[in-house]
Amino acid sequence: MSMSLTRTASFQALETHAVDAEDWQMRSLFAADPQRFERMSLEAAGLFLDYSKNRLDGRTLELLAALARERQVEQRRDAMFAGEKINNTENRAVLHTALRAPKNASLVVDGQDVIADVHEVLGRIHRFTDAVRNAEWLGHTGKPITDIVNIGIGGSDLGPKMACLALRPFAHPRLAMHFVSNVDGHDMDAALEKCDPETTLFIVASKTFTTAETMMNAQTARAWFVERAPEAALPKHFVAVSTNTEAVRAFGIDPANMFPFWDWVGGRYSVWSAIGLSVALCVGFGYFSDFLAGAHAMDEHFRTAPVEQNMPMLLGLVGFWNREFLGCPSVSIAPYHQDLNRFPAYLQQLEMESNGKRVTRDGALVEYETCPAIWGECGTNGQHAYFQLLHQGTDVTPMDFIAALRPAHELHKHHTALLANCFAQSEAFMKGKTADEVRKDLQQQGLPLAEIERLTPHKTFPGNRPSNTILMDHLNPTSLGALIALYEHKTFVQGVLWDVNSFDQWGVELGKVLAKKIEAELGGEPQPEQHDSSTNGLIARARAAV
Ligand code: F6P
Numbered sequence: 001m002s003m004s005l006t007r008t009a010s011f012q013a014l015e016t017h018a019v020d021a022e023d024w025q026m027r028s029l030f031a032a033d034p035q036r037f038e039r040m041s042l043e044a045a046g047l048f049l050d051y052s053k054n055r056l057d058g059r060t061l062e063l064l065a066a067l068a069r070e071r072q073v074e075q076r077r078d079a080m081f082a083g084e085k086i087n088n089t090e091n092r093a094v095l096h097t098a099l100r101a102p103k104n105a106s107l108v109v110d111g112q113d114v115i116a117d118v119h120e121v122l123g124r125i126h127r128f129t130d131a132v133r134n135a136e137w138l139g140h141t142g143k144p145i146t147d148i149v150n151i152g153i154g155g156s157d158l159g160p161k162m163a164c165l166a167l168r169p170f171a172h173p174r175l176a177m178h179f180v181s182n183v184d185g186h187d188m189d190a191a192l193e194k195c196d197p198e199t200t201l202f203i204v205a206s207k208t209f210t211t212a213e214t215m216m217n218a219q220t221a222r223a224w225f226v227e228r229a230p231e232a233a234l235p236k237h238f239v240a241v242s243t244n245t246e247a248v249r250a251f252g253i254d255p256a257n258m259f260p261f262w263d264w265v266g267g268r269y270s271v272w273s274a275i276g277l278s279v280a281l282c283v284g285f286g287y288f289s290d291f292l293a294g295a296h297a298m299d300e301h302f303r304t305a306p307v308e309q310n311m312p313m314l315l316g317l318v319g320f321w322n323r324e325f326l327g328c329p330s331v332s333i334a335p336y337h338q339d340l341n342r343f344p345a346y347l348q349q350l351e352m353e354s355n356g357k358r359v360t361r362d363g364a365l366v367e368y369e370t371c372p373a374i375w376g377e378c379g380t381n382g383q384h385a386y387f388q389l390l391h392q393g394t395d396v397t398p399m400d401f402i403a404a405l406r407p408a409h410e411l412h413k414h415h416t417a418l419l420a421n422c423f424a425q426s427e428a429f430m431k432g433k434t435a436d437e438v439r440k441d442l443q444q445q446g447l448p449l450a451e452i453e454r455l456t457p458h459k460t461f462p463g464n465r466p467s468n469t470i471l472m473d474h475l476n477p478t479s480l481g482a483l484i485a486l487y488e489h490k491t492f493v494q495g496v497l498w499d500v501n502s503f504d505q506w507g508v509e510l511g512k513v514l515a516k517k518i519e520a521e522l523g524g525e526p527q528p529e530q531h532d533s534s535t536n537g538l539i540a541r542a543r544a545a546v
Pocket of ligand 1: 154210267268
């Protein structure tokens with residue numbers, strides 16, 4: 001059993017240090033150290049991270065690095081890369097990094113060469129995606145595929161959908177991508193409305209092939225198809241991505257049209273596996289390989305760089321400081337890139353499903369805070385919605401700003417305005433605006449003294465609010481791969497610090513079981529009274545509405 005986090009010498013040293021740090025103002029930290037930006041920024045795998053606008057100093061970083069060492073983050077990282085069964089509640093290895101390892105790498109787990117298996121499936125993905133994109137794989141009436149519908153949820157949806165959106169400039173012009181995840185029929189209805197059974201390819205993407213929403217959506221898509229096309233045409237229009245061959249066969253998809261992956265790939269870490277089939281169809285296998293290579297470059301950096309110069313370690317440690325010692329309950333993600341629109345939603349699953357835990361790996365209740373809530377929206381849109389609260393609300397919310405230095409369009413004025421807003425926001429969060437500065441402004445505007453005093457508190461910004469800025473040259477398959485891997489490893493680092501198992505998700509089970517029961521009750525089973533009065537009342541209202 002590992003020692004509780006709060007009892008470690010380095011955590012206790014951080015606690016003492018945090019008392020001193022309480023009154024620190026970032027303005028003063030910047031003024032005192034002209035080299036702060038150089039000292040607190042680094043480049044890796046084509047990404048640049050500036051973490052200087054956080055309320056910490058060199059000593060804080062030393063103590064955080066000592067904590068990482070005391071918690072054995074490096075040893076645990078090595079155990080993950082080596083294929084040890086670090087997912088201790090499911091007794092599984094955690095090997096999403098093997099999905100992006102080069103062909104000449106080697107890793108044997110339980111007697112199986114996993115790299116060879118990965119590249120065998122990648123070869124199949126390559127051949128299939130080329131055939132669809134080059135109009136060699138045709139629909140049952142001989143027409144090229146025009147629409148691809150990915151049916152999946154959680155990790156079998158969020159990653160592929162986010163990546164296809166992010167890589168929009170690289171997309172095949174003939175292929176329209178659709179993603180259906182919600183059991184809400186409006187989702188499927190809206191997708192089918194746009195599809196023609198002669199030219200649509202459905203991908204049923206589910207690691208387990210038992211997820212209720214995906215199975216219902218897949219059955220609906222199948223029924224829609226066989227109402228409009230001969231059943232024998234199904235193999236031309238339905239493929240599966242799963243670890244469960246038997247369930248795929250039982251659904252009626254020939255395992256020859258199934259792209260497999262393995263139980264050592266967690267759902268939220270699966271976009272690199274065959275779950276990325278829709279991404280490979282959208283951008284082509286060459287760019288999909290670049291996406292894997294970008295992630296691999298970040299893996300190599302994470303695996304080899306010392307803690308103090310390791311981007312995922314630093315992002316994880318700084319986030320840990322903000323959560324544990326500054327008490328920040330959430331983190332807001334602000335991509336200043338419209339094509340990263342779904343990135344905050346993707347990170348919600350990655351971080352919150354991984355580290356939203358309240359017991360340690362050994363099952364003891366934690367005595368500290370774990371994962372903050374993750375949320376966000378693209379800049380500049382968020383600025384005109386909730387940034388008010390971020391600047392002047394009572395909670396301090398650390399921000400991650402993400403931007404590309406070069407756009408994929410020629411609208412240069414727009415890009416200058418976008419970057420100006422991104423940099424201005426992090427400056428404003430850090431500096432704030434003091435009451436004296438506000439007064440001076442209002443005096444210059446010639447306002448009467450009483451009016452100046454009345455308005456000053458409303459126009460004052462406390463500042464001192466932490467943020468990171470992540471820059472890339474372009475948003476492309478390589479940089480997107482590196483960006484996702486950066487956050488995967490940040491999540492890993494924090495999971496090790498908190499001593500939680502980042503790779504299970506038992507917390508989603510209870511609702512699933514109850515929903516099955518209520519679904520039967522809504523479907524006409526005798527009026528139930530065995531729930532609480534609220535649930536009984538809601539069920540009764542829904543039954544009355546049928
Ligand atoms: O219920 C949560 C979850 O298991 C996620 O972890 C996963 O990404 C999602 O459901 C979908 O699971 P599957 O790919 O097995 O359908």
